[in-house]
Amino acid sequence: MTYMTASATHPDRPVLSGRVKAALVLFILFALMPPLASALNDPFYVLIGTRILAYAIAAMALDLILGYGAMVSFGHAAYLGFGAYAVAILQSYGVNDLILQILFAVAISAIFAVVTGAISLRTRGVYFIMITLAFGQMAFFFFISFSAYGGDDGVALAQRSTVLGMDLLGTDYGLYYVSLALLIALFALCHRIVGSRFGRVLTGIRENPTRIEAIGFSPFRYQLIAFVISGCITAIAGVVLANQAQFVSPAFMSWHKSGELIVMVVLGGVGNLAGPIAGAVAALLLEEWLDALSEHWKLYFGIFLVLMVLFSPHGITGLLKKMGIVRGQQ
Amino acid sequence: MMNLFVLQLLNGVQLGVLLFLIAAGLTLVFGIMDVINLAHGVLYMVGAYLIATFAAATGSFWWGLLLTLPAAVVVGLVIEFVVMRRLYARSHLDQVLATFGLVMIANEAVKMIWGTSPLSVPMPEIFSGSVPLMGPLKYPVYRIAIIVAGLAVALGLFIMVNYTRVGMLLRAGATNRDTVSALGVDINRLFAIVFTLGAVLACLAGALVAPILSVDTGMGESVLILTFVVVVIGGIGSIKGAFLGALLVAIVDTLGGVFGPILLRSVLDPSAAGQVGRVLAPMLVYILMAVILFAKPAGLFGRRA
Numbered sequence: 001m002t003y004m005t006a007s008a009t010h011p012d013r014p015v016l017s018g019r020v021k022a023a024l025v026l027f028i029l030f031a032l033m034p035p036l037a038s039a040l041n042d043p044f045y046v047l048i049g050t051r052i053l054a055y056a057i058a059a060m061a062l063d064l065i066l067g068y069g070a071m072v073s074f075g076h077a078a079y080l081g082f083g084a085y086a087v088a089i090l091q092s093y094g095v096n097d098l099i100l101q102i103l104f105a106v107a108i109s110a111i112f113a114v115v116t117g118a119i120s121l122r123t124r125g126v127y128f129i130m131i132t133l134a135f136g137q138m139a140f141f142f143f144i145s146f147s148a149y150g151g152d153d154g155v156a157l158a159q160r161s162t163v164l165g166m167d168l169l170g171t172d173y174g175l176y177y178v179s180l181a182l183l184i185a186l187f188a189l190c191h192r193i194v195g196s197r198f199g200r201v202l203t204g205i206r207e208n209p210t211r212i213e214a215i216g217f218s219p220f221r222y223q224l225i226a227f228v229i230s231g232c233i234t235a236i237a238g239v240v241l242a243n244q245a246q247f248v249s250p251a252f253m254s255w256h257k258s259g260e261l262i263v264m265v266v267l268g269g270v271g272n273l274a275g276p277i278a279g280a281v282a283a284l285l286l287e288e289w290l291d292a293l294s295e296h297w298k299l300y301f302g303i304f305l306v307l308m309v310l311f312s313p314h315g316i317t318g319l320l321k322k323m324g325i326v327r328g329q330q
Numbered sequence: 331m332m333n334l335f336v337l338q339l340l341n342g343v344q345l346g347v348l349l350f351l352i353a354a355g356l357t358l359v360f361g362i363m364d365v366i367n368l369a370h371g372v373l374y375m376v377g378a379y380l381i382a383t384f385a386a387a388t389g390s391f392w393w394g395l396l397l398t399l400p401a402a403v404v405v406g407l408v409i410e411f412v413v414m415r416r417l418y419a420r421s422h423l424d425q426v427l428a429t430f431g432l433v434m435i436a437n438e439a440v441k442m443i444w445g446t447s448p449l450s451v452p453m454p455e456i457f458s459g460s461v462p463l464m465g466p467l468k469y470p471v472y473r474i475a476i477i478v479a480g481l482a483v484a485l486g487l488f489i490m491v492n493y494t495r496v497g498m499l500l501r502a503g504a505t506n507r508d509t510v511s512a513l514g515v516d517i518n519r520l521f522a523i524v525f526t527l528g529a530v531l532a533c534l535a536g537a538l539v540a541p542i543l544s545v546d547t548g549m550g551e552s553v554l555i556l557t558f559v560v561v562v563i564g565g566i567g568s569i570k571g572a573f574l575g576a577l578l579v580a581i582v583d584t585l586g587g588v589f590g591p592i593l594l595r596s597v598l599d600p601s602a603a604g605q606v607g608r609v610l611a612p613m614l615v616y617i618l619m620a621v622i623l624f625a626k627p628a629g630l631f632g633r634r635a
Binding site for chain 2: 066074116123127131141144147255259263303309
């Protein structure tokens with residue numbers, strides 16, 4: 001494993017600039033979408049677009065650990081839920097400010113991620129996947145039985161969040177562009193993290209934890225910090241999602257959502273940050289399209305997934321090798 | 331209070347036995363093939379739907395059960411041959427994606443074939459009714475029958491794993507796949523046998539529980555996650571671990587839901603105790619998992635750290 005994966009790693013420089021270029025193209029397309037939608041007289045697309053932006057943030061955050069740290073977290077939908085419930089909870093206390101809600105969401109997520117991450121990271125491989133899934137379900141069941149906020153049925157939000165007292169998110173367009181700004185800012189943050197010394201160590205741990213340990217880094221600490229950062233960014237996606245739906249329910253946290261996030265990351269290409277953004281766009285558009293074609297869209301989506309894994313030569317990751325980084329087995 | 335305790339303990343054991351049937355297959359598939367199969371809960375659901383169909387067609391639970399088992403073998407072999415076989419050499423990520431796709435396909439296909447309204451399966455005549463346990467306490471015969479059937483299967487598995495040639499290969503495969511293969515064992519056939527065995531056990535669990543549950547599309551999901559917890563607690567690849575883990579998880583889950591709030595009432599006022607109890611009860615098994623993993627990262631009987 002050690003030599004194979006190490007040799008399969010691309011030198012970082014060209015990948016970096018390619019990643020930024022791809023992301024810039026995506027951001028420009030995102031920015032042009034609302035005028036186009038209103039020209040087509042179909043402003044409903046703006047709301048769908050906001051949903052895509054939210055999932056793009058989440059998928060990018062998941063890629064930070066899945067792609068760069070080889071940690072397949074199957075419980076990331078929990079953080080979407082924390083973000084969404086942070087909005088609902090603060091709103092019930094009369095706090096509507098987006099920034100405070102984001103801070104609250106990040107705080108809850110950081111605590112949850114530190115505790116569950118510290119336990120999950122004691123294991124790897126199949127164990128790690130199952131344990132993160134189980135912790136995700138734990139959070140899910142917590143909010144199912146949390147009757148103060150609607151339990152299973154969820155709770156409708158009276159209004160969208162405000163930004164420093166301004167009603168920036170009042171219109172669908174405002175919400176869309178604020179979400180896009182968040183995506184761009186968070187992409188810049190992730191890009192910095194990945195390019196930093198911290199990111200190098202993380203990638204090194206993915207390739208060969210023993211060597212990294214031998215040169216004096218503690219893999220556990222780096223992985224845990226990455227896990228927490230990823231969870232916190234996903235929570236911001238949850239804050240956006242709550243504002244988009246103006247509704248919060250445990251459905252945001254079901255393990256199917258965690259699975260869909262993984263699908264987005266892999267669809268777009270693992271380990272390059274821009275890929276998952278494109279993956280979120282592709283997966284959600286495919287979903288909308290199949291949904292319009294048939295009430296049984298999940299059947300076709302499932303078939304698509306299975307075929308894609310089975311009939312691309314080295315899995316989807318191999319097919320997208322040129323876009324990013326190959327992950328080793330395990 | 332004592333009566334309630336005995337009753338809930340029996341319910342816990344009954345759930346534990348079912349969880350064991352499902353977890354046994356899953357832990358073997360994980361342990362021997364190193365494949366993560368999210369679609370294992372689907373097999374449990376399919377078992378319940380199969381018996382609902384066969385029992386309705388033949389008018390008898392027993393004929394239904396008799397037809398479900400060979401059908402389960404076919405389902406297991408088909409899934410192994412069409413999908414799983416191609417996943418053994420893949421990364422865990424690919425396995426997660428493909429079996430996640432299988433879950434979506436199966437859930438939707440079941441909805442298309444059987445509709446969305448829950449089905450019910452008639453209880454077999456001789457097991458209907460209740461038996462007196464102690465004092466005024468009665469317990470449904472069918473639930474006792476499930477416990478007995480599950481324990482019998484567990485015993486059968488135990489004998490198979492520990493005293494037969496196939497069992498020896500299973501144990502060897504769970505310890506070191508490559509060596510077993512190098513010694514001239516047809517590893518593909520072994521994988522097919524293991525997967526199909528797991529599928530039959532999961533279908534059997536679904537078939538057994540069908541008369542006391544409503545059969546619907548969501549039933550595989552809740553069980554899948556609990557089964558994961560069981561496998562993680564017991565240690566991947568260990569049948570013994572799966573058995574103890576299943577009983578532990580089921581009993582904690584069942585008793586915690588009932589006695590959690592009662593115990594909390596001694597430290598909190600009643601309404602707060604009710605609230606906290608309701609929120610905590612469904613989380614108990616996960617907390618249990620966290621505690622066990624914290625002490626033993628490879629589970630109670632896990633081989634690899």
